[in-house]
Amino acid sequence: MSDSNNSDLMDLTFKSIIDALPCYLMIxxxxxxxxxxNHKLKSDFGDDIINVPCYSxxxxxxxxxxxCPVRETFKDKKVHISEETIYLSDGTxxxxxxxxxxxxxxxxxxxxxxxxxxxxxxxxxxxxxLVTLGQSIALLSHDIxxxxxxxxxxxxxxxxxxxxxxxxxxxxxxxxxxxxxxEITGITQNILYSxxxxxxxxxxxxxxxxxxxxxxxxxxxxxxxxxxxxxxxxPKVPKMKLDPTxxxxxxxxxxxxxxxxxxxxxxxxxxxxxxxxxxxDNRHLMYVVQDDASGMDRKTRKNLFKEFFSSKGxxxxxxxxxxxxxxxxxxQGKIEVLTKPGKGSLFRIIFKLxxxxxxxx
Numbered sequence: 001m002s003d004s005n006n007s008d009l010m011d012l013t014f015k016s017i018i019d020a021l022p023c024y025l026m027i028x029x030x031x032x033x034x035x036x037x038n039h040k041l042k043s044d045f046g047d048d049i050i051n052v053p054c055y056s057x058x059x060x061x062x063x064x065x066x067x068c069p070v071r072e073t074f075k076d077k078k079v080h081i082s083e084e085t086i087y088l089s090d091g092t093x094x095x096x097x098x099x100x101x102x103x104x105x106x107x108x109x110x111x112x113x114x115x116x117x118x119x120x121x122x123x124x125x126x127x128x129x130l131v132t133l134g135q136s137i138a139l140l141s142h143d144i145x146x147x148x149x150x151x152x153x154x155x156x157x158x159x160x161x162x163x164x165x166x167x168x169x170x171x172x173x174x175x176x177x178x179x180x181x182x183e184i185t186g187i188t189q190n191i192l193y194s195x196x197x198x199x200x201x202x203x204x205x206x207x208x209x210x211x212x213x214x215x216x217x218x219x220x221x222x223x224x225x226x227x228x229x230x231x232x233x234x235p236k237v238p239k240m241k242l243d244p245t246x247x248x249x250x251x252x253x254x255x256x257x258x259x260x261x262x263x264x265x266x267x268x269x270x271x272x273x274x275x276x277x278x279x280x281d282n283r284h285l286m287y288v289v290q291d292d293a294s295g296m297d298r299k300t301r302k303n304l305f306k307e308f309f310s311s312k313g314x315x316x317x318x319x320x321x322x323x324x325x326x327x328x329x330x331x332q333g334k335i336e337v338l339t340k341p342g343k344g345s346l347f348r349i350i351f352k353l354x355x356x357x358x359x360x361x
Contacts, residue, residue: 024096024117027103028054028070035112044088054115058086069100070113077102077110084117095120150180179221200243200330207285207351208233210244211277214251218259227262227271229255234278237285240354242331247287250327251275254289254347257321261293261345268292280350287351292344301339324349 018025019039027036032054042049049057055065064071069080084098096117105111157173160166215231222229255275262271273291280286296304304321324347328335331351339345 023119024115026054026115028113028115030074030110030112032064032068032070046089058084058117060087069098070115073100073102073113074110077104083120086117148180148184151177151184154180200246200327202241202243204239205242205244205247206237206239207242207247207287208235208237208277210242210247211251211275211287214248214255215275217252218255222259222273225259225263227259227273229259229273229275231275232278233276237277237279238353240285240351242351243327246327246330250324250349251287251289253321253324254287254349258289258291258293258345261291265293267294267342280348284350284352287349288346290344290346295341295343295345296339297341301337304337 021038021040024041024044025038026034026041029035033051034049034054034057035051037045037049045057053064054070055061055063055068059065065084067082067084069082072078072080079099079101081100082098084096086094086096088094097120099116099118101114101116102110103112103114154173154176157176158170159173161168161170161173211233212231215229219229255273258273262273265271271292273289276286276288276290278286278288325335328349333349333351336348336350337345338348
């Protein structure tokens, strides 16, 4: 094979390797114009990016970046690394690590720079998820231990009931098991929601049916705690696009918080938790969960939706309301919180209806 053929083969091989890289690679001149771009960069930003400034292509800006590794490389002829945020044409924001390295001419001057951009957004998301999961498990270890002990105790009572053919004992043991299964299910679901970004599974559903089914899940628990759980659902609220599992989790967390707040408030003998689904106005619906407990102080209200913040001491994980906020945001809704010390708290979740303006008069 001739030297010319070898050279062509080498050029083709290097081009194939560069185009196969799962990252952005470009060569820039001292004015930051892109002289060369690999296939991935062109496929995401277009074939017309050659001779266009890097900051215009990646940032949609007319101005040079404040922090630029390429600029530093042209100054000191060294490799530089920095973090950058770039914007795809569809509006997607990506966190990147940028590397720049010099390309020298025959006399040792920097003629151009190679810039490599690697997506670290996914890595950071995974890191955040692992940190959150680790913190969640550390906070919940005591609760999980108690629940597991409860399950063991309940199963023992069930076994004794079978041995003695005692249906009452069987029923008592099953109640203990069922209660602890409900507890660990709720905790697990909150961990999953908080530790991993969950995409809503949207389908046409009835907001009223979701609320009714969720209230039924808490009816026995509320009765056992000596708290009235009252519901008021407007049957005229139409079906809409929503994630029924997410909405049920959202309502479940709010109802459980309200029940615990009432149980904690020993100043009153009787407590009521209200759950309502109704129109907020002719374009929006609202879910309302209201209690008549002791309300929240200013500090609690301010930190309500912060990760791992809890006003319940050792009995609270701080995950419930954080999960509520995530679910509301995933549905492009908003949360209103009204509270007054000694009077109680009200959580109002507002979602936009799918239909056009409704005539409610």
